[in-house]
Amino acid sequence: MGSGEVPARPSRRTTAMAACRGIAASAAWILMSLMAVGTDPVRGQVPSAPSGDAQAILGIWEVAALEANGRPESDKNYRWTTFVFTADKLVLREGFNPPLEFTYVLDPSATPKTIDLTVRGHTARGIYKLEGDELVLCLSMGGPRPTSFSTRGRNDTEMFTLRRSLWERYTEPNLGFTVEAPGQWRVKADQLELPSGPVPMLLYQANAAKDRLTFTLAVVTLRSRPGGGKALEALFDAAQRLLFQQFGEDAQEEETKIKGPWPVREVTLRRSEEKETAVLRARLFLIGDRLYVLAVQGTDEQVRTAAPRFWATFRPAPVEGKRVEPKKG
Structure with missing residues (x-):
């Protein structure tokens, strides 16, 4: 209805x-x-x-x-x-x-x-x-x-x-976004290196110790919104380098093209370990003047289920007073 x-x-x-x-x-x-x-x-x-x-x-x-x-x-x-x-x-x-x-x-x-x-x-x-x-x-x-x-x-x-459910809903009191994940969120201030210089970034992380999963949500408030084309690709590339730094420079990379109401990029990183393959799946969203990076790290089977659910629970702060609802992807 x-x-x-x-x-x-x-x-x-x-x-x-x-x-x-x-x-x-x-x-x-x-x-x-x-x-x-x-x-x-x-x-x-x-x-x-x-x-x-x-x-x-x-x-x-x-x-x-x-x-x-x-x-x-x-x-x-x-x-x-x-x-x-x-x-x-x-x-x-x-x-x-x-x-x-x-x-x-x-x-x-x-x-x-x-x-x-x-x-x-x-x-x-x-x-x-x-x-x-x-x-x-x-x-x-x-x-x-x-x-x-x-x-x-x-x-x-x-x-x-x-x-x-072990998953809990978290609403950021200042930035206004809502997301769900298991475990307690920790937050720290950091920076994202862009071609124009470093910009402030808040990094939120939660761990599901039982499943050995790590959930990461990075929020970057930009000085101005890139218009698209090369500027947008450079922004996503910078965020992708951050993922490599977290996961390992030797990781194999895959990109998946998806459509949505906002500029978006989906990235999968894989790294072979002694007994299993470690995987990080992330979606990068540009919404208004903020870049959001939502990533899940763990084993291949666990991440395959947890990442889409993590993305599905995310609700950004409204842009210019309008309700923002992403499409399924």
Whole structure:
């Protein structure tokens, strides 16, 4: 529903098929189905001091599996999707789609435990089970509440298996950008050497010790924005030299051409080590008068998954008062 319009009373069959288009569609599907069926909102109050499940459910959860019509969905339909529970709301985020915000009510005394998600006055009724770092939600999009954790024979029901995320959202208070990564961010001031002379640079880094991944975000505020052509290439080349300095001058280099709303370059550096190949993947963005470098370093398999997710969570500060939303790439 990118246009913000809701179709008039879609059929159950139509809305059920929408689930196959991914969780972004599922978010729209939840709202469309509830409006079509016309459910009454469930009213309740969230405790001011959460405890038990109300406390344990708080945080960021990643979708690990999705089932609809008794069948598992492809991970392409939920990759990089998160459910973020706070004390009074649930926010569903999927890629670059606008987040969908719900209020929710838990009843851990019921058997099975119940959850109700309300958006724009319409409620999806479901059941849940929460065990440590795994949360399972079985939700009916307008039909009766499920009584078991299965979607077989029910085209109005989806089941999400969620795992607690180690990734955390970070918003830079001064520069205004937002990004997600595991671990705590460290920042230091540095310089980037340009043909016209050095310019100030802030270097942010976070380490995922368990996966031996390093996330880097460099922000360079330029004196003036290069017009393009050779000036733009020289800027990207300078940032690329910085990556070589971090990773190793003997690294093999690959460049990937990608399109986006901003000037962008994607670079992959590889270095053979004793037991495995070390990889650094980076995207360089020129947005307004700032150069952003987002890089992930680790093993080939880990970086292949982590780098696109890191890039997908990045939101720069708005340029000239306009909301800036990158395209998928």
